[in-house]
Structures are given as structure tokens and as C-alpha cells.
Amino acid sequence: MRTLLTALLAVALAAAPLATAHADPADDQATNDQAVDDRTFDDAAVDAQGLRGRFDVPRHGWANDVLRSGTPERVGLDPAPIRAALDQVERYTTPDATGHPLFSGAVTLLAHDGVVVTHETAGWAVRYADAAGTELPEAGRVPMTPDTIFDLASISKLFTSIVVMRLHERGAFELDAPVARYLPEFGVNGKDVITVRQLLTHTSGLEPWLPLWSRYPDIPSRVKAVMDVAPKNKPGTVYTYSDLNLITLGVLAERLSGEKLDVLVREGITDPLGLVDTGYNPPAAKLDRIAATEFQTGRGLVRGVVHDENAWSLGGVAGHAGVFSTARELATLGQTILDGGRYGSARILRPDTVRLMLTDFNPGFPGNAHGLGFELDQRWYMGALTSPKTAGHTGFTGTSLVLDPLSNSIAVLLTNRVHPTRNWGSINPARRVVANGLAQALAVQPRRGPTSWTPTTTGGTLTTPDLRTSGGRHTVSFSAFVDLDPSDKVVLESSNDGTSWSDLKTLTGYGDRRWQRVELETTPAKLYRWRYVKGSGYGGRGAFVDAIRIADDRGLLVDGEQDGLRAEGWRSANR
Known part of the structure; x- marks a missing residue:
């Protein structure tokens, strides 16, 4: 039996100047859906590829299962x-x-x-x-x-x-x-x-x-x-x-x-x-x-x-x-x-x-x-x-x-x-x-390190430490998983005083159940934050942010795995 479990990246990220979003390297398994629709996957293949219990690696093709009783x-x-x-x-x-x-x-x-x-x-x-x-x-x-x-x-x-x-x-x-x-x-x-x-x-x-x-x-x-x-x-x-x-x-x-x-x-x-x-x-x-x-x-x-x-x-x-x-x-x-x-x-x-x-x-x-x-x-x-x-x-x-x-x-x-x-x-x-x-x-596994960040309250924010500014540009990059009701969104914002904030990038909608890598080049700012906005809809699996990196022309300013982020209404998640 041939096994081919694949996914196509279809990122639901709103357009922003100088911003890109692409497949996280760990998830680069894209192929043609039609070619695999008639293939099946079995337990051994699912276990071998570490896909059991995963929400963030969508499968294509047909299952090959007969129901039996078990535990989560x-x-x-x-x-x-x-x-x-x-x-x-x-x-x-x-x-x-x-x-x-x-x-x-x-x-x-x-x-x-x-x-x-x-x-x-x-x-x-x-x-x-x-x-x-x-x-x-x-x-x-x-x-x-x-x-x-x-x-x-x-x-x-x-x-x-x-x-x-x-x-x-x-x-x-x-x-x-x-x-x-x-x-x-x-x-x-x-x-x-x-x-x-x-x-x-x-x-x-x-x-x-x-x-x-x-x-x-x-x-x-x-x-x-x-x-x-x-x-x-x-x-x-x-x-x-x-x-x-x-x-x-x-x-x-x-x-x-x-x-x-x-x-x-x-x-x-x-x-x-x-x-x-x-x-x-x-x-x-x-x-x-x-x-x-x-x-x-x-x-x-x-x-x-x-x-x-x-x-x-x-x-x-x-x-x-x-x-x-x-x-x-x-x-x-x-x-x-x-x-x-x-x-x-x-x-x-x-x-x-x-x-x-x-x-x-x-x-x-x-x-x-x-x-x-x-x-x-x-x-x-x-x-x-x-x-x-x-x-x-x-x-x-x-x-x-x-x-x-x-x-x-x-x-x-x-x-x-x-x-x-x-x-x-x-x-x-x-x-x-x-x-x-x-x-x-079902798990949404972190992309780097043991945990990622996910919002827990409407209006919650995840904020970087104060950064130095320079005459050059800042490059903000992070991995994002987005599976939201169309009325929900996560907004990346910047500020120089912590009071007035400017929108840099909006993530919303159905993200094809895949992690994406987002990269944004922007005017330097002292603070960056991810803000969750809950709409009036039915919700979704949620949004996750991980592997945050901010750099200027002289090097790395923030590594989200090592530098302290201020979480208000966000929590660390290991799945």
C-alpha cells in the first residue's frame, strides 16, 4: 500500500507592504491533492510520520480504518x-x-x-x-x-x-x-x-x-x-x-x-x-x-x-x-x-x-x-x-x-x-x-522549543521587550498557526511609546491548518505586540504564535525562545 499524506499551503493572511508568508520549513510537504485522493493511509504510516493526534498537519487521501474502541x-x-x-x-x-x-x-x-x-x-x-x-x-x-x-x-x-x-x-x-x-x-x-x-x-x-x-x-x-x-x-x-x-x-x-x-x-x-x-x-x-x-x-x-x-x-x-x-x-x-x-x-x-x-x-x-x-x-x-x-x-x-x-x-x-x-x-x-x-x-505542536503562544482572552496581547531603534529597518519574523472564525483576527502592531499603536499585519480566517512563516520588514519601533480580537462568530481551533525573531542590520534583537515576552491574556501552550 502506498502512503502519501500531504497538505497544500493556503494562507489566510491579509496583505501588508513588504510582508511575506510561506510554509514553515518543517511543513514543506506540498503536492497535488488530486494525485493522492484515491490513495489510502494506514496506522503504520500515520505513526511513522508522527501524524496521529495532530490538527496542524492536514491529511489528504482516504483513511483505511475500521472502528475499534480505545482511549484518547x-x-x-x-x-x-x-x-x-x-x-x-x-x-x-x-x-x-x-x-x-x-x-x-x-x-x-x-x-x-x-x-x-x-x-x-x-x-x-x-x-x-x-x-x-x-x-x-x-x-x-x-x-x-x-x-x-x-x-x-x-x-x-x-x-x-x-x-x-x-x-x-x-x-x-x-x-x-x-x-x-x-x-x-x-x-x-x-x-x-x-x-x-x-x-x-x-x-x-x-x-x-x-x-x-x-x-x-x-x-x-x-x-x-x-x-x-x-x-x-x-x-x-x-x-x-x-x-x-x-x-x-x-x-x-x-x-x-x-x-x-x-x-x-x-x-x-x-x-x-x-x-x-x-x-x-x-x-x-x-x-x-x-x-x-x-x-x-x-x-x-x-x-x-x-x-x-x-x-x-x-x-x-x-x-x-x-x-x-x-x-x-x-x-x-x-x-x-x-x-x-x-x-x-x-x-x-x-x-x-x-x-x-x-x-x-x-x-x-x-x-x-x-x-x-x-x-x-x-x-x-x-x-x-x-x-x-x-x-x-x-x-x-x-x-x-x-x-x-x-x-x-x-x-x-x-x-x-x-x-x-x-x-x-x-x-x-x-x-x-x-x-x-x-x-x-488534537494537537497544534510548537514550531520551535517546547511551547508556543496562544490567546486566551478577547483583546489579549503578547508584547516584546523595549527595543533599540536604528536608522535602518527592522525585520520581524514569526511562525503562525491560524484557524479562526472569519470575524476573529490577530494583529501584529508596533509602537514607540506603548500608547499609540500601528497595525503591521492582520492574520485571520482559515489557514489551511498549517503553520506559516511570516516575515515583515518595517520602520524600526520600540515595541511590537500581537493582539487577539474576538469577533461575534462561533470561533475556531485558535491562533498560535511561535519562533519570534526581530533583527536589524546589526543583528538579532529579540529571540522569542530566550527573551522575555509580556503576555496579557495569552498563555504558553505545548500542544
Whole structure:
């Protein structure tokens, strides 16, 4: 097996006169991504290159892992951030100032390099007696367990997308062909130009949903309503996340294959991967392991039956919702994607198909990066694991899956946040907490010496000692690692009196998860400092500064490894 783990430098540093930024010499491994996309890396290669547990050396190519249980330390992770994230998830299951918890219960699973480093539970699978939130006596509740089965809600869209792309591999359709070529009844009311790709990327122009369950009397009329609906916007002009896109794709898959969607998911995904608790309409025998969802008018407590009313009205099997699964089995699907469509000896997709599914086809709609089924680069729930290559999906019932190909990591958070009601608020903070915990557990290793510097507070500064000035120029150089929310920044500033400061260089955004060497020639100053400015966004892995050197034409003035730096709101970090 050939192994090639590489990264390209894409530095997100704002331009400044006479300043340059280039790869730190220790990280000069650039090569062509496309050339390595179909290659795989294994444990021996990862260990040999010292990449296990690293956030600052992104990987390219496919993993080659089958999930097994272990500890954070086994794969080079710091257990403390993971423990802190799990503790916060536990706190979210206790009532807060609102008088109720953020969610009833949760199962959290984190994996890195094929090792499940945590798989823990919190709270209750069944907790409430009614929609008002009357708690059952503890003896009447059902606790969460690692194998609790959850209604995945819109994560089901990934299963539909995989089924559709398996059909594409067989040549059943062309991505950019009109859907109406294969599903003629869809091509009415202005939908004749909508393509399969537009359905997969939510650029079809269709509205988000229709009240199928309440407005139409039976399954045939509900399906017909989706086929008949007119676009809300001109196809290809806007991004609108729509259940109707995936309902249509489910119907398309059935038409092209001659099989029902649940059969396609079972035969093409769950059976090959050995997923025994994943699928539609779980049997009554598993009810005691299924997390409860909402109390709904006319349905009572929804448990073991799909929560989404439209999917329920379609018999529990629909392209947009209906799949149930456990954290471990959802992680298995995630590892299959990180492995390029293969899990052990089972292959459900070709590598080139997975690459398509993880390619952003929505560059014209900033903030809505989307592959063929997978959402990409969504910081609002992917947290500090976010990158242009990070993939995943969420579900309305309180579920989320985050796949980070650049570190071969998986974050799964399954909750029943709609139990007992959907009106208790968003769990996006919890989704970010879990992703952030895994990201913080991955190392950003110092570039020189045992430690680097990283900010801890908004407005924190890292300042040099007073320097002598001369008639020549100062050369300021340092190594920087930047993985920030777009609204955050680190600014290099200079001053001659310690009161008035001038901006010399701004570092912000996503820095391709690589250390860069920054060099700046500037008018001499008595002081230089790095100032961190926190914006209003969701944050990132952070910023690190190391290997600081300041020189003039007579020699070295400051060596950050030896000369004292004044840190206010910054700390030294060894990873």
C-alpha cells in the first residue's frame, strides 16, 4: 500500500507592504491533492510520520480504518478537552434558567484514526409525561444507553443521497440531466429544467416543505403534490434547503431501480456495513431501546415511529426523513465515507463518487457550501472542526454528524431535543461543544522549543521587550498557526511609546491548518505586540504564535525562545 499524506499551503493572511508568508520549513510537504485522493493511509504510516493526534498537519487521501474502541491517549489526543465537552453535555440535560434542560438526553461518540475515544451517555431516553414537560418519576423514566436508537431526522438525507449516487455509479442517470427525463411527472409547472445535481445541492428553487400530512388524504396524493409543486425561485439561482428535494430523489431512486427506498438502503448500505439497528420503521421488539421524541396532537408520545409528520404520512419511508440508528452505527457510516466508500471488506461507493459527494458545488452561494448530499464547511454545528472539507449533516430531532477528513475524525451527537416539545430551543451550542472538544484534543505542536503562544482572552496581547531603534529597518519574523472564525483576527502592531499603536499585519480566517512563516520588514519601533480580537462568530481551533525573531542590520534583537515576552491574556501552550 502506498502512503502519501500531504497538505497544500493556503494562507489566510491579509496583505501588508513588504510582508511575506510561506510554509514553515518543517511543513514543506506540498503536492497535488488530486494525485493522492484515491490513495489510502494506514496506522503504520500515520505513526511513522508522527501524524496521529495532530490538527496542524492536514491529511489528504482516504483513511483505511475500521472502528475499534480505545482511549484518547492511544491516538495522541489530550483527554481533558474531551472530558470538558462531555461534562458540558451532561450539564445540558439538567434544567437551566428556563426551567427545563436543553435536551432530555444524549449519546456522544468521538473517534480519531478509527479509534472510538469516547462513547458516553447523558440523561434520559424517555423523561416526560406530557407536552408541558411534566417529568416522570425516576422509576418511570428510561435512561440513555450507548445503544439507544434515535430518529435521525434529516440525517436520513445522507442515506438517500448515497442510494442515489450508487445508482449514478451504475449509469442510471446523469447528474446534470433534467429530473423529468427519468421522472416525467416531475417536469411540470416550471420544473422541467431542474437537474439531479440541483436537488442534491438544494439549488432547485423548490420551497422548503409542504404540509403533506395535513393537506392531502393519502400517500399517492402526497407524492403527487411534490411532483406538481411549482418552484419558488428560478432553478439554480438561490440556495434553499428543502425536504422536497430529497423526497423527489427518493421517488427518483425507486423509479430508476424498481425497488422501494427502504430496500435500497438496506441492500446498498446497512446490510453490507453490518448495521443491524439502522433503517426505517424499527420493529416493536426494539421499542425499549428507542429514544422518545415529541408529544404531538393526535399522535401522543412519538416513540419508535418517525417524528417528522410528512415522513410519517408517507408510511415512515421518505427521502428526507425516517431513518433510525445508533451512535456507533452512524459513526460506522461516517468512517466508510472517510475511507473512500469502503469499510473493511465492504464497499458501498467508489472513491470517485465519495469525492463528488464531498465537493462543494455551491461556490456561488457563500455560506451554503454543499456536496452531493453532504453539507460542507458549516461552523454553526461543526465548530472548530470546520474546514472547506469538513462534511456532515444535522437532524431536527437533535442529531448531528461531523466528518473531518483532514484529521480522520468523527463527532456524533445524538439527542432527543424535541422530547417533550420542539419549542424548547436550539441545541446548536451543544453541537459545537462536542466538535470543539474533539478539535481541542488534537494537537497544534510548537514550531520551535517546547511551547508556543496562544490567546486566551478577547483583546489579549503578547508584547516584546523595549527595543533599540536604528536608522535602518527592522525585520520581524514569526511562525503562525491560524484557524479562526472569519470575524476573529490577530494583529501584529508596533509602537514607540506603548500608547499609540500601528497595525503591521492582520492574520485571520482559515489557514489551511498549517503553520506559516511570516516575515515583515518595517520602520524600526520600540515595541511590537500581537493582539487577539474576538469577533461575534462561533470561533475556531485558535491562533498560535511561535519562533519570534526581530533583527536589524546589526543583528538579532529579540529571540522569542530566550527573551522575555509580556503576555496579557495569552498563555504558553505545548500542544
